Amino acid sequence: MNKLFTKYLDLYDQLYYGSQVLYKKEVAEIIKFFPKKVENILDIGCGTGKHALELFKLGYSVDCIDISPLAVKTAKENLKKYRADIKLQNIVNYKSVKKYDAVLALFMVLSYLQKESDFTKALRNIYKSLNKHAVLIFDVVNGWQLENNFEPKLKVSGRGIKAIWSRKLVPQKQLLITSALITKGKNIYNEEENFRYYFPGQLKDILKQAGFKKVKIFIDYNGRKRYNTKRTKLCVVCYK
Numbered sequence: 336m337n338k339l340f341t342k343y344l345d346l347y348d349q350l351y352y353g354s355q356v357l358y359k360k361e362v363a364e365i366i367k368f369f370p371k372k373v374e375n376i377l378d379i380g381c382g383t384g385k386h387a388l389e390l391f392k393l394g395y396s397v398d399c400i401d402i403s404p405l406a407v408k409t410a411k412e413n414l415k416k417y418r419a420d421i422k423l424q425n426i427v428n429y430k431s432v433k434k435y436d437a438v439l440a441l442f443m444v445l446s447y448l449q450k451e452s453d454f455t456k457a458l459r460n461i462y463k464s465l466n467k468h469a470v471l472i473f474d475v476v477n478g479w480q481l482e483n484n485f486e487p488k489l490k491v492s493g494r495g496i497k498a499i500w501s502r503k504l505v506p507q508k509q510l511l512i513t514s515a516l517i518t519k520g521k522n523i524y525n526e527e528e529n530f531r532y533y534f535p536g537q538l539k540d541i542l543k544q545a546g547f548k549k550v551k552i553f554i555d556y557n558g559r560k561r562y563n564t565k566r567t568k569l570c571v572v573c574y575k
């Protein structure tokens with residue numbers, strides 16, 4: 336399991352997307368895709384619970400799962416004001432005891448599953464956990480972008496932290512292999528993260544096979560623009 340979520344979660348939070356304002360904006364976009372009646376939501380790969388926090392504030396009931404013990408602990412602290420059910424779970428082996436009106440897996444969670452068979456297992460588990468007409472919203476790494484505009488080095492910085500990612504592609508396996516050198520002041524951290532990337536047509540086929548009826552793919556949760564080769568994410572909205 337990668338170290339950003341098991342050891343350096345605070346670093347991850349600061350480096351990427353740390354600001355709660357961005358989560359609030361994303362949640363405002365996401366709820367526009369919700370079916371009419373949404374009471375309970377499952378947030379898969381909840382991280383530190385920032386999407387869940389915004390959803391609770393809007394009055395939804397949210398359960399969370401994450402594979403990282405540190406993420407679960409942190410999400411529990413961040414959501415202690417709310418009645419959140421937060422469990423240590425791998426989505427690949429997840430068996431839901433409840434049914435949900437919306438299931439979310441936001442910020443590349445399902446791209447961390449490196450085998451397509453794990454992805455399809457995860458989708459099967461998710462499908463079983465959905466009520467009729469419920470929605471699944473998730474994003475994965477955009478293969479079109481990687482294979483057309485590949486950058487072997489990527490720099491990310493913010494809030495006093497710098498990360499340089501070295502990246503390579505394994506097209507036969509649709510894998511993006513990355514390693515990073517992250518510096519914060521005098522501290523240096525190493526990280527390795529591998530992602531499975533997907534193509535829009537392929538995703539549609541897999542989701543249809545998993546039983547989903549309506550499948551829409553965008554470049555962000557704004558939902559205005561369809562996918563292209565420039566943006567790194569494929570944002571998927573599909574209904575049971």
Ligand SMILES: C[S@@+](CC[C@H](N)C(=O)[O-])C[C@H]1O[C@@H](n2cnc3c(N)ncnc32)[C@H](O)[C@@H]1O
Nearest residue numbers: 340380381382401402403425426441442444447
């Ligand atoms: C990039 S983070 C996104 C966290 C959060 N959704 C957000 O947007 O801030 C990916 C999260 O997915 C979790 N994760 C990765 N593989 C998982 C799996 N198989 N089952 C459940 N959670 C997983 C990681 O531990 C991490 O917290």
